[in-house]
Amino acid sequence: MQFHHNGYISADPRVQPAAGVGINRPMEMPDVMDVLIVGAGPAGIITAAQLSQFxxxxxxxxxxxxxxxxxxxxxxxxxxxxxxxxxxxxAER
Incomplete structure (x- = not known):
């Protein structure tokens, strides 16, 4: 199912655009961070998704x-x- 909002741009209004400190950040690694996840596979992405709640x-x-x-x-x-x-x-969606 597709929804139309903001004119005729096809998108799902329940999906929010990316926001926060992770957008357009520099490529070089910071000296200090709370969590470093190595690998964007299923485990890494789920871990990042859960940590995004904080x-x-x-x-x-x-x-x-x-x-x-x-x-x-x-x-x-x-x-x-x-x-x-x-x-x-x-899950139901």
Missing amino acids: PDVHTRIIDRRPGRLEIGQADGIQSRTVETFQAFGF
Whole structure:
């Protein structure tokens, strides 16, 4: 299902644009951070998503990819993934 808001831009209004200290930050690593996550695989992304609930915890993910993913890479959803979706409250969607 697609929604139209802000004119005829197709998007889901429940999805908020990226915001916070992680946007357009410098490429060099800071000297101090609370959590460094190595790898943007399933475990790294879930950890970062859970830590995003705590804005005072400064987290950084590093990965070999040169930039952010434009689209996902999964071909299917496993039952453990559905359990994770339930924990975040959006499994039904």
